[in-house]
Amino acid sequence: MSEEKTILVVEDEPDIQELICYHLQKEGFATLKAASGREALGVIERDHPDLVLLDLMLPGVSGMDVLKTVRFSWGKTELPIIIVSARTDETDVITGLELGADNYLPKPFSPKVLVANVKALLRRATSPSPGGTGDADHHIAVGELTMDPDRHEAFWKDQEMNLTASEFSLLALLAASPGRVYTRNQIITGMRGSDYPVTERSIDVQIASLRRKMGEGGNAIKTVWGIGYSYQDKP
Incomplete structure (x- = not known):
């Protein structure tokens, strides 16, 4: 900055x-x-x-x-x-x-x-979102999901989703490592850094909002009970 x-x-x-x-x-x-x-x-x-x-x-x-x-x-x-x-x-x-x-x-x-x-x-x-299955420009492509952090654009089956900055960062974090299970604390740290005092409850709320905005694609965000969340490339 x-x-x-x-x-x-x-x-x-x-x-x-x-x-x-x-x-x-x-x-x-x-x-x-x-x-x-x-x-x-x-x-x-x-x-x-x-x-x-x-x-x-x-x-x-x-x-x-x-x-x-x-x-x-x-x-x-x-x-x-x-x-x-x-x-x-x-x-x-x-x-x-x-x-x-x-x-x-x-x-x-x-x-x-x-x-x-x-x-x-x-x-x-x-800042660019975390890399993953994507090109050198940090694009993320997992199944039907594509994300362009530089343009703040996210698409599910070619349908653009209007995501807030936090929702975009959360989805990019999960989608960059398909199958990896993140605890809520790991999500907070990965999105913001450990100095960011966001609550675990707010992560749950943003996950729910993401699922609604993604429609059928929201099924790709899996709840791992007692642990946290993961993104699966096959919803």
Whole structure:
């Protein structure tokens, strides 16, 4: 990440917004600000940030509605989005992840942990996915599945799938080593690095989302009970 990355901080509490921006700027990031959902959508459309930190409880358009618009109405699956919210009920966390958030951080938060999340997610989003059965350009081809990490494109039987950055990384990790069984902790480390505080539950949610998006191809992602998951080239 040699070039400066721009982070959009969507937060209606000025003190919290300033705190987040301060710590990001200290680490070399440029920051943009939005205090409402409507303002956030305008900034995303106009300024194309590299990553979004999204509060949920916003005036007017809620954070969840911002997420729905970005992921489904606009189809921006490649934009990394981290929810940062005081709403920590499991239902909210699962809903946010299912709508396409790449991670969910509860308030109050550690600024160091937040910055570590930002760095890890940007590193993953801008790095080639793990190699496997593919060419020198890191393409992955397993059975009916093909993936092009450079273009953030994934196809099942020539049908393109709209995957978030996290879903893409998860599928690439599993498909790069067909038949290998990964524990949830190994998946977390393989996707993000051990410094990335994502939960095992969020991996399960993203696996479920991947299976839905892949249709019949989702059967290739096998649950190994008591251990984790694997990708089989014959679903």
